[in-house]
Amino acid sequence: MPTAISPRELAEAIQGPVPTQIVDVRRKTAFDAGAQMITGASWRNPDDTDSWIAELDSSRLVIVYCVHGHQVSQDCAARLEDEGIRAAYLTGGIEQWAAGNHPTIGKP
Numbered sequence: 001m002p003t004a005i006s007p008r009e010l011a012e013a014i015q016g017p018v019p020t021q022i023v024d025v026r027r028k029t030a031f032d033a034g035a036q037m038i039t040g041a042s043w044r045n046p047d048d049t050d051s052w053i054a055e056l057d058s059s060r061l062v063i064v065y066c067v068h069g070h071q072v073s074q075d076c077a078a079r080l081e082d083e084g085i086r087a088a089y090l091t092g093g094i095e096q097w098a099a100g101n102h103p104t105i106g107k108p
Helices: 007-015 028-033 046-055 071-082 093-099
Strands: 003-005 021-024 036-038 041-043 062-065 087-090 104-106
Touching (some): 003 007, 007 093, 036 041, 046 071, 071 087
Parallel strands (some): 003 087, 021 062, 062 087
Antiparallel strands (some): 036 104
């Protein structure tokens, strides 16, 4: 089971001295339906992990999130860990993040 990180912990990590990689792994339909994403995140298709995993900086922690913080983000975090990348998933996903009034941006 991959590591979980709470919205509060992610907010603290974003403010910390070591840059955190944040990856939005909502399925394309969920991503397209949403108006916001976490500030500093980039979207990657969770069904195509093998094509983008090499783009990650394996020396830095990667936080992945989906809508609710369940299967999609947990599976992606586990896949990254299988490749030797330190990864965690955001509990509650973007919904809990936004409900806590943490910073989001409009999608590009």
